[in-house]
Amino acid sequence: MVTDRDYRLLADCFEAETLDARGFSHVDHIGVACQILQRYDFLDAARTYCRALQGIAGKAGAPDKFNLTVTLAFLSLLSERMASTTHETFGEFMEKNTDLMSRSVMGNWYSPDRLNSRSARTVFLMPDRFNA
Template structure:
């Protein structure tokens, strides 16, 4: 997908008109990057979290939303976007292939902590050190 495609997808995501079926991990990242470009970090986190929670609820899976994962991943993306020279989302992803790993948060969080009931509703600090 092009940057323009991700802008359109982000518009649909923010309006909560996006169908969760077929919304891939890469799409999550692309939309999150768009939000981080549109808004300052706190507004991006609020907007992204609200929309993701709404989409998960509409899909009948409200328990899939995890505030800790969402905020930790947005923080990581924001840092990477600021420190990775890139012109396009594709170029950014080529330079940050580890973002596609579903186990990436395991560098900072134990599975028990990350998958806990609290992690879904409260931002939890990491319990692992990224050495």
């Protein structure tokens, strides 16, 4: 179960690139992304989130972990779900969207080879799998 942790302060630290990447979980990524998507229109949110994530990954000594395709595709999915899911809290949102907890959710649209390619890290790649 996901708690209703207040992600506002964590999102502030994330944007300022002062967040310690150690202990920053997948759920924390989602919570921070939700906050940033609420603060800005989608394009500004995507720019803000990508810039901060790249900076944090670089400071953590893992700049190659940043993947533009994964980040933009996940932000797009998250934005769509936020708009279409009636929810009052982050915990409620996550209870209604449990598939977002899976690190393999992008596998619905992307093959592992494409998603893990060198190109995917620096260029947004279109999906190569399509669900009917």
